[in-house]
Amino acid sequence: xxxxxxxxxxxxxxxxxxxxxxxxxxxxxxxxxxxxxxxxxxxxxxxxxxxxxxxxxxxxxxxxxxxxxxxxxxxxxxxxxxxxxxxxxxxxxxxxxxxxxxxxxxxxxxxxxxxxxxxxxxxxxxxxxxxxxxxxxxxxxxxxxxxxxxxxxxxxxxxxxxxxxxxxxxxxxxxxxx
Amino acid sequence: xxxxxxxxxxxxxxxxxxxxxxxxxxxxxxxxxxxxxxxxxxxxxxxxxxxxxxxxxxxxxxxxxxxxxxxxxxxxxxxxxxxxxxxxxxxxxxxxxxxxxxxxxxxxxxxxxxxxxxxxxxxxxxxxxxxxxxxxxxxxxxxxxxxxxxxxxxxxxxxxxxxxxxxxxxxxxxxxxx
Numbered sequence: 001x002x003x004x005x006x007x008x009x010x011x012x013x014x015x016x017x018x019x020x021x022x023x024x025x026x027x028x029x030x031x032x033x034x035x036x037x038x039x040x041x042x043x044x045x046x047x048x049x050x051x052x053x054x055x056x057x058x059x060x061x062x063x064x065x066x067x068x069x070x071x072x073x074x075x076x077x078x079x080x081x082x083x084x085x086x087x088x089x090x091x092x093x094x095x096x097x098x099x100x101x102x103x104x105x106x107x108x109x110x111x112x113x114x115x116x117x118x119x120x121x122x123x124x125x126x127x128x129x130x131x132x133x134x135x136x137x138x139x140x141x142x143x144x145x146x147x148x149x150x151x152x153x154x155x156x157x158x159x160x161x162x163x164x165x166x167x168x169x170x171x172x173x174x175x176x177x178x
Numbered sequence: 179x180x181x182x183x184x185x186x187x188x189x190x191x192x193x194x195x196x197x198x199x200x201x202x203x204x205x206x207x208x209x210x211x212x213x214x215x216x217x218x219x220x221x222x223x224x225x226x227x228x229x230x231x232x233x234x235x236x237x238x239x240x241x242x243x244x245x246x247x248x249x250x251x252x253x254x255x256x257x258x259x260x261x262x263x264x265x266x267x268x269x270x271x272x273x274x275x276x277x278x279x280x281x282x283x284x285x286x287x288x289x290x291x292x293x294x295x296x297x298x299x300x301x302x303x304x305x306x307x308x309x310x311x312x313x314x315x316x317x318x319x320x321x322x323x324x325x326x327x328x329x330x331x332x333x334x335x336x337x338x339x340x341x342x343x344x345x346x347x348x349x350x351x352x353x354x355x356x
Binding site for chain 2: 007033
């Protein structure tokens with residue numbers, strides 16, 4: 001699929017998934033898009049656990065109460081970062097940016113392959129969710145799951161969210177509040 | 179350009195640019211890809227100043243000493259976030275993630291349109307660079323330039339960086355150090 005078409009089509013999907021599994025070949029292709037994302041000082045800090053074992057998938061799915069896409073996911077991609085990241089330039093680590101760039105590449109890949117997902121982040125940080133899922137996936141104590149992507153074939157129509165206008169967010173040469 | 183081809187082709191470019199300007203139409207198309215990126219709670223927090231005025235472009239270019247792409251940029255895209263972001267979910271703000279996802283979309287758009295760039299972040303945080311450039315662009319004191327993308331047509335051959343193997347960063351169902 002064309003890049004610009006994919007970018008336009010990508011959206012957060014919280015609806016039901018069809019009862020069709022996601023082949024490993026596609027999951028690998030999605031995660032390879034994440035591996036190809038840029039990272040600060042090429043440190044390639046984000047790691048990934050692809051979850052497609054039915055028992056673990058349903059155990060994670062049962063934890064989420066408000067989101068059909070999480071509850072009916074056919075697979076998950078868990079994105080793992082260090083809890084205390086090393087600095088890679090001056091005093092700075094870029095693990096959050098590295099992870100977000102990888103997630104965006106994967107989200108576009110998910111879209112291009114006909115699947116849908118939603119970027120799960122805040123939910124992982126409450127009620128110990130990241131640590132509980134980390135335990136299921138043998139994630140070491142020094143690391144944590146920063147983002148989780150449910151994957152499946154969308155079964156519902158997508159309702160686009162409200163978007164601000166170009167002129168509310170973009171200016172030429174000088175910032176303007178107007 | 180196909181999504182997967184674009185993702186493979188995208189790379190950090192620090193070489194010389196051809197002496198050809200970037201049309202506004204292309205700069206707008208690139209930034210629209212950034213606007214289409216996901217954001218936590220759809221808050222659309224990242225703002226953008228497109229810099230294509232020769233005087234400002236050369237003033238920014240002169241500040242960077244180690245990077246030909248910055249010194250010879252034909253345009254810049256400045257990505258702006260709040261210094262003290264509001265929480266959008268529980269106590270969390272996702273402005274760093276929002277900005278990174280927008281940058282990655284724009285970086286892919288830059289690649290697909292035949293331009294090149296490099297993700298400038300750490301350099302902005304040292305020696306007051308973000309504030310100095312923010313001053314040139316009238317960025318309010320409550321906000322800061324988090325990422326800067328130089329844009330131009332690459333004039334040099336790209337040498338790919340070393341990449342870790344798939345098996346060093348990806349596992350199925352259970353994390354493994356092996």
